[in-house]
Amino acid sequence: MSSPHQSVPPAKSSHTADETTATGRPARPGGLRAAGPGRLAAIAAVILAYLIFVVVGTVQDWSLGLRIGLVVPTAVVVWLLIPRKASAPTPGVHVIGVPRLAYIGVLVLAFCVFFAFVGWPIALWWLLLAPVIAVWWVTRTHTTVSDTGLDLSTMVSAKHLDWAQVKGISIPKRGYIRARLADDSEVALPAVGYDRLRELIEASDGRLPDVFAAAEAAEAERQAAERAQAEASADNDNDNDTDADADADADAENRTDEAEEPGTTR
Template identity: 45%
Template sequence: MSSPHQSVPPAKSSHTPAAGSETGSSPEPTEPTQTAQVIRITQMAHLGVLVLLLCVFFAFVGWPIGLWWLLLLPVAVVVWIERTRTTVSEDGLDLRTVFGSRHLDWTQVAGVGIPKRGFVRAHLTDDTEVKLPAVSYDRLRDLIRASNGRIPDLFAAEAAAREAEYEARKSEDEAQSTEAGIDETNAETTEPEANAEAAEADAEGAGTDVEVSTTEIAARDSDTDARDSDD
């Protein structure tokens, strides 16, 4: 007795090409998309929050009714650490602070400035400045790298200026060394000439002394002859 047989379609394997694609054809390459980079306050700042919590806790224990509000200070600092950030993406800069947020397109950013204190500032095309939250001087390299050349590399410009200054000083030192070598050569050339002139002057002086001595001898001989004739 034969049993009924029902055909079952083959199971889809990982080697089965996708529907609508030719066998053996490779998938179309997709352009890599750049992920947004988030610049935040360092997590080491939470250690400072812990120290702050211990300080306010001892004060709170001393007078709980009047100093209970001190316990809110560590909470506020934690909120500031977790919320303050700058996100760098292809669309621009997303700035987030404790009480608000703002988006800047790359067409609005004209450059960046480094103040003496605080976060880095972005110079906008409308001659205004905006703080970049969490972007301190030590995070400026991350901002420049994530901008893909939209923000000029200040460190490269500074390095080029230092290299140019070093080359200028090197050229100046070489020029001074060359001038010193020329002066030494001239001194060596002039010294033999001066010695030769001094020797000639000494020889002339010696010849004059010899002539005077010879004249004196002749005069003495004449006086001697005259005395002999008188005798």
């Protein structure tokens, strides 16, 4: 069941998972041992830059809070550079999460927060928690589709929905796709936007209605009805033209008959 806000189905999502993984995210080699020389050099450069900053700060008598404060964005950068562990596909399980590109935004946020922190470290130290919260949001926000149902994970909660509870989906104008439950209530599916809807339907293995197929069928019916209406209109126009020609021929014959009547004077 779909919402009346449904529109023309989009193409397949650019965030659709690779066929070789069931996690919705591309598998990456895990551990520092799997990191290439370039990545290891980048991690070492970040750590070295932080150590230089601490040493220079100590010599210049910078505040302790300023020297320690950079550890948060430094840790974020190092964490982003370290390769993630490889995710082994689990049969029948598919995870739809926030795209990894979101970590670029986390990195930008970390630098922006750091500049504000440097300006007033004593009062703005709490801003350093923003990148940590952002990383936690990216990591925790996902929807897992499995044979047992839907597992919804947010920053502060987790919820499981059996397939028996789910009777359809709803597509709001804004926000995440919603699952419509048997009691007519709706629950948002974390990380499942409109561009991930096709991925969700395919992962459900037929348990959720294919709104794309329904929309395509409705569009085909509409086009067929328009063609039938156009053909009927064309047939009516042809019939009207034929009747008009017949009337014109009849009028011409009547005028000819009147002209040929005896005693007619010019």
